[in-house]
Amino acid sequence: MTGMRIAIAQPRISADARVNGKTVRSLMRKAAAGRARVVQFPEGTLTGYPKEQIADWADVDWDVVRSELERIMALAKELRLWVVLGSAHPLTPPHRPHNSLYVISDAGELVDRYDKRFLSNTEVNHFYTPGFEPVVFDVDGYRFGCAICVEINFPHLFSQYERLGVECLLLSAYPVDAVFEVKARAYAAINCYWVAMSLPAQTVDLVPSGLIAPDGTYASQLAGKSELAITTIDREEPALEVPLTRARPWRATALKGTIYRNRAVTDPRSTNRTTT
Template sequence: MESGLGQTAPREVAKNRSPGARPTRRSARLPANSSRQLVPPARPARPPGSPARLARPARRTPREPGSWKDAAMPLRVATTQPVATTDVPANGSKARELMRLAAGEGARLIHFPEGFLSGYAKEQIADWDDVDWAAVRAEIRAIAHLATELRIWVVIGSAHPLTPPNRPHNSLYVISDRGEVVNRYDKRFCSNTEITRFYSPGFEPVVFDVDGYRFGCAICVEVNFPSVFIEYDRLGVDCLLLSAWPIDSVFFLKARSHAAIHNYWLSLSVPAQSADLMPSAIIGPDGSESASIHAPGELAIATLDRDAPEFHIAVNLARPWRADADLGDIYRRRRVDDDPRSDDRTAV
């Protein structure tokens, strides 16, 4: 898989941790014999001679005292709500402007909307021949170069071209603070119009680590598929990056609900064109609105901190308990058998 820089970007966990560090977030893992799986289903077998698919990211192991996550410092994250256009250089220039603002505020990661760099089909693009793909690649290189200078991670939405006649992916490029495209998330649940006219679907989750915090990626209509958010919970994310171009205001409530149910932070980035429906915002692991944007040139910045007292119940109590509850052992151990008062559901 080629990145926007012409590099090979592995579809596996991108790590930014010290040697010997151990991933330790407690997550509710599926039992080995579970038949549940996230749809869309696995794609058909590849033709002979084609490259093998890389493995999915490993699931988290239980958290242990003294782990790298216990020692992680608070992390500042910025989300954006820029005006999205079909002018790729102008979009890239705006991205770099906001990157500088975010770095000046101490943010380690900045998050952009769905399709922001290339322009978004179906709202802005009717024909992929209208997109200047050379300009898209040039802007990614310029953004990556600035990411190195500012020491900031960038997650930015863009269409990702495939080999003709295949349609592009609807993607999020993950650019590290070393200026490398370390991964790319391709939207898995495309809308009906997207999948029939504009995009090729992706099939893999993407997680990556920054300074001891784990991030996952999702795009727009995937807010309607709980399996996406459940999977990222089991992969141990601390913050889910949701890029979108929403068309109704209830979208914001759905995003807040996922954050509250799974007890992780959620960064929502939407274009200025959606400002009448909702702001871009960072939502806390209890579902509260930690920061939001009120004008296109602004940023919403929030601090991820597992030791913050206001999130102690959500992060340190509710999430691990729900992980245990989801496995079911705490209930099976207390099951009552051979009691007619339990077995007879018509008894009063």
């Protein structure tokens, strides 16, 4: 097999980190049993998400959150599984936490953390501290990037990841409208990479979780009470030859502009825009 298997989780998120941690570990075991190398979880999975499960950060027991995270890291090592886990990340009081994705390696190590860069008005004014850097990491020769929810409204983030060589963008979210799916499919097709959407069970009727291929079509999609989808991403897939080996390289070349500047002409019929 030339590709690798990725698991996308669609769990029900609660306000109890103990319950959420147990759910995460259960789905990790299922992902490993399905020979997945990476499992992705939604925004706010471990702690719960503000306005939905969390009204005030003072209600969160951060010691429990840390303990559950450590148990998840230990299981990642046992299962030899990469985990991308949504959670609030506490800062030193009185600073608000980051809205984060923990990147846990198959050695059980926290190798990076993506902090949501573009926050909603409510998030930045009441709940979170913004981050400022993209995050990429490699698993078995495939490069992944991270984005969170409302960032889907900022196209330059997705083109930045294309320039960073990302082949699968992990988009974890707690969506509030159905057009979210349209935007995700557009970014996959425009940037010619996979977009994995991990969303909570609470929003399945609005937007189901799934893996979008580089041509903008679904490679897999969860529905109803489904909690996990395991799909192979494969850059050698014949059906994806055009977006991966033709369109993406050509668009990168075109974006530099040299091929167009070298073909510029000096012609009055070009400069005179009112001529017939």
